Amino acid sequence: MSIDLDGLFQALAPLVDGAPMEDQAVGGAFRRLMSTLMNFDYVVVFAYRGKERPIDLYSTFDAKDHVLFVSLYQAGPYLLDPFYHAACAPKPGVWRMRELAPDRFFSSEYYRTYYVQTGLAEEVGFFVPISDEITVVLSLMRREATGSFSAAEFALLKRAEPLVAALVRHHWADLGRRFDVALAKTGRSRRKAAHPPADGVWQHLNLTEREAAIIELVLQGHSSESIGLKLGISTGTVKVHRRNVYRKLGISSQTQLLSLYLKNLGQ
Known part of the structure; x- marks a missing residue:
């Protein structure tokens, strides 16, 4: 797929003036930006802070897939996810799932029981730390029918990483407050949330x-x-x-x- 320059410039336009945007607008801008570079099936964006329940900032799933990829994931399986552990490390940059996964991940029961249900051929993530505690992960996903990202496509994503990181740090800088609000709703303290x-x-x-x-x-x-x-x-x-x-x-x-x-x- 060739780069859609017209689409690229249109996707960048609303980001230039620096006006604050809501989650859907930021996620949509990221999706449009990436779609000018290559094809993919899904986008999902999570924010992680320690062991706390991740915040879902944006996704392109239908209602059925949202249950699997987001709701069920947030209920606990995220604690076994290689992307979650990379976010906690943290490991800034662009990473393929297979680069981060443990040596027996693809034969693990977690993979066979949960991850295989996603039907994904590959998942690539932009890992953007916005503080010492919080990392935002923007994932591009491809189903089996679409196939994995090529070496050339992955190299292009790595070249786009500085722009994606700037987008995240500008528009999602206040996530610490949102984690605190989410904790307050559960009645749990930061100390308890760490467990x-x-x-x-x-x-x-x-x-x-x-x-x-x-x-x-x-x-x-x-x-x-x-x-x-x-x-x-x-x-x-x-x-x-x-x-x-x-x-x-x-x-x-x-x-x-x-x-x-x-x-x-x-x-």
Whole structure:
């Protein structure tokens, strides 16, 4: 696909005067800007602050897909998402999902149970930190029928990153206040928000801190070898902890582990 210069200039026009815009207008401007460069199927924009429930700023999903990609995601699966962990790191720039995913992500139960339902061939995200705590992630998604982004397309997205970052930092600079408002509505404090329902799952299931850390990495899609490297312990020790957790929980598979996790997450 060639670059649509007329469309590009039209998409840039409302951004030049610096007038403040609402979420839909900012997201729409981003979508139009990207559509002048290449084809994609969906756009979704989330803001992340620590372990708090992410704020959905913009998306192009229909009602059915919105439930899967946004509502269900915000209910807890975001805690296992490679994009979420990259946002928390943070890792500014443009990233493909497969660059950020753990070594066993695409064979993990989270991928098979949740992510595969999206029917995506690829997801690419612009990661824009707007403060020490908050990162906005603007995702472009392609379904299987559309195919993955080519190397040339990905290179073009990386060249567009400074413009996208400037757009985000100008129009979404006040997200800290919005996170605080969202917290106030739930009656939770910042301190409590730093410990989402997932943390309570591990306490409810009587796992030790080390067991919880290992099992969470398992659910994210890390192999025993990867977990050992991240936690500074041997692969054998990781496997022993995994066996102990499975025995303690009375389960024998990662399928049962994820089911138990999601069930207790909602309590």
